Amino acid sequence: MIGVQDKSGKATALNFSGYAVVFLYLLFVLYPIFWIALLSAKNEVQAFADPPLFIFQPTFENYYNLFVEENFGDYLLNSIIVAISSSVICLLFGVPMAYASARVKTKNTQRILAWVLISRMAPAMTYVIPYFVVFSQLRLIDTHFGLILTYSTLNLPLVIWLMRSFFLKDSTEIYEAASMDGASAFQTFFRIALPMATPGITSTGIIAFVVAWNEFIFALVLTRRHAVTAQIGIGNLQKYEGTEWGQMAAGAIILILPAILISVFISKFFVQGQTSGSTKG
Amino acid sequence: MLSDKSTFRLLSAPALLLLAALTVIPILLLFGLSLTSWSLLVPGSFKFSFVNYAERMFSDENFVHSLGVTFYYIIVNTLIQMTLGFLIAFLLFRYTKLRFLRAIMIIPMLVPPAVVGLMWKMMLIPNLGGLDYYLGLFGIPAIDWLGNPGTALAAVTIASVWEWTPFVIVVMLAGLDSLPRSPLEAAVMDGASTLKTVFYVIIPMLRPIIIVTLLLRIIESLAILPVVFMMTGGGPARATEAINLYAYHVGLEYLDIGYAASILVAFIFILLIFCTPIILSSLKSDSK
């Protein structure tokens, strides 16, 4: 059955229905994105046309208004600032620990790693109420810093686990050789392990960026106006005088772009992130 | 000069301290808050009290209702995602020509959840989404999807299947790819049908991965919150409001912090109840 396909009629029919299922699923996956992309280039009349329009005179008005009439540019900038800072900070904190945990294979390391994983699994809502209470006191609400801090609960475990898997791939002989040459553990880390891990750091950084970029609940509760991210900002387009569906579609397409670019980039690498690379509720 | 051991400790310390501050303290605080009747709208309500657990939760119909929705999401959404995900993964594994589709398949899980919600909301709005038009071709009348409890719940399930089935596909594919070839080939040699091979050879071999995936999907089944928030806001008539969204409404809309905290503590216990048997069964099969 693997690559060996017999030619009987029954098998052909089975194959046909198999391909049909994949095709239908593909349609299900891609059609909404395709439709929203069309919608983002329609004016209001075209958007509500019955039957639905596939061929029409496209307009970029929605994209233009999104940035000129609405504050979407500010929201995007906030998202970029927060996502980049969060990724960088979590790499700075997480990579050294990932390296250490790859080198020290004790029961305690295992326990700590399990705790790191579990802390990532706790639903975001369980953190957000305490954050709301504490941040109100510390005046961290509606600040980039506050948001970046909370995103560490998502990204730090991710960085530790992903980077650890990279460091585990390095053969221990290299480190032992370095140690024989008189290099301290610090030197081994900075001079040997880090340079070798550069591709891993890049990929992990990108995943961390996407996680922060996509985050919703922390931003919903902990921002007001100065630090509002695009994920929250896009919801603000639902207002009276009729929701601006076209603008919302345009915003959605902009927010999807990193996902589409990155899906290509990380496809081969993705599986390693499977256990911790998802968003939470 | 530092010993290697202390170097490793030093390298780990900043991350561990940061993570502890950001996760252990809030969870302890959450437990503490759940034992108060603190509401930000009621002066002097910051008092120790067991009332949330002793009385309020069990007489609160909305809480009980949100539990029902929670179980629905955990069971129905997860089962559909798992079944469909396994099916598609198996087909992609089998039809090697479709390899190029794998990258495309993962797009939905990278799309921001808020956008997933908005997107499906737009898809379901009459005319705007065009869905009614296609259904109309089959003689199905227009449905006010987000206006009725049953259909709204179904709509959320569809969106969750869209968003998270790819995760199952990716993990299952990784599992399928790593299976040893010989048992599969032996099964084919024995003349076993595809269906039999799947049920008697592949699924048992994939068992550990299936269990881990199931566990992850259950734990994250309520990560659907942003999608629900954007699609229905929890309505109509709370039909799509699971326990975490209910806690959000109680805590951050009515500012009833103490009660919201106790709801979230209950949520943690529910996750444990669902996950513990699965973990135990996986440990048992490991030790065999």
Next chain:
Amino acid sequence: MRKTVLAALMSFMPFTAAHAVDWKRYEGQEVNMICMTITWCVALEDQLADFEDLTGITVNLDLFEESAAHQKVRTELASGSGAYDIVWVQANWSIPYAKQGWLEPLQPLIDNPDLTDADLLGFDDLMPSLTNLMRFEGALYGLPFFAATIITYYRADLLEAAGIDPAQLDTIEGFSAAVKALNKDGVAGVAMRGHPDESSWHQTVFMKGLGGGYVEDIKNENYQPTLTSPEAIEAASLYADMIANYSPDGAINFKFSDVVVAMQQGNTAIIMEGAPLGGRINDPEKSTVRGKLGYAMVPQGPNGRHPAFTGHGVALAADAPNQEPAWLFLQWALSRDLTLKIALESNHVAVSRNSVWQDPTFIEKWNLPGAGGDFLKAFQDSLNAADPDYRPRISGWGEVNRSYGEALQSIMLGDKSAEEAMADAQAKAVEVMTRLGYIE
């Protein structure tokens, strides 16, 4: 004698001159304001540039849909992040917010001649029924900009075609009979708000008109819920029946904007909606029914006529970082001239100033085209008849209101009978009131 008078005057004049408000005093500063997308705030957005020219202060006005705005204001005040200096406050919330110390008392600012131009503020010209809604324990916490009540809008042409006399709409019985008779040929009989957050605003007409009430006695602060009284159950099933069976699709989730659109599009015969929305309902560009509408007060029942009444105001957040410039802005924004300008240029008719209601240019513009009844008269009569205490103005009301609305929804959906649903709502209301210490 003359000399002393003169001397007194002389000494007084430089004093006043020195204390004229220096509008450029806070040049370069920013003020942040949050409001719902309500006519006045939407229109205000177009005026911000003028204020910046006058003062050099930039005002950032963030607008959100009503429920979202409520929630954002509430969490912002509770967390005191200082993100907003000026917050929108609906009359329901002025007391709870003030009680928590989340709002700045305005009297000290009003009394400060460096910061307040009394003529510009024209405080006495603001409708007292509205300013009273912004008080707590005698102190003033907000300035009202909006006077809200509801009226009936009906399609005179459809009523005539069906042989229904508009006078019939004056009683609850006649109203509901007309709704049923008009629900045909693809036209819905009625549109009202079905969304749980907003339905009590309409439902009050039936609830109180039929002799029921939400709680025992609001005036004397007896907040024992009375949602299971026979009148309350009758009102609930009447309202749910109209929405479930004689309203456009999706009506169970209608918010005010949906009701407006339902009328604008021409396939609804009667709506009961906010009088302040008259302008939008008759919008020359969006409305297909301009000129075809009649206006009347909401129907009365055996227990009288009870259009709900509320006010919207703007307040200063207690932790506001830019309080003084924000106060300058509020005075300017609520001044008579700007109120009139906004009323003439936009859809904002629910003005909070007596002088504007009497202004001939205002009357001329807002004498909306009609085919029966006089819009301004219906509006003003309703304001006079309206009841600001239709519900208790306490912090728990939001929760009670929502669960009451949800109970109505479950009747509309056919999930529960009116008796069951009201029993649930009652239990919830009792729980809330007990928890908050309003009843034993």
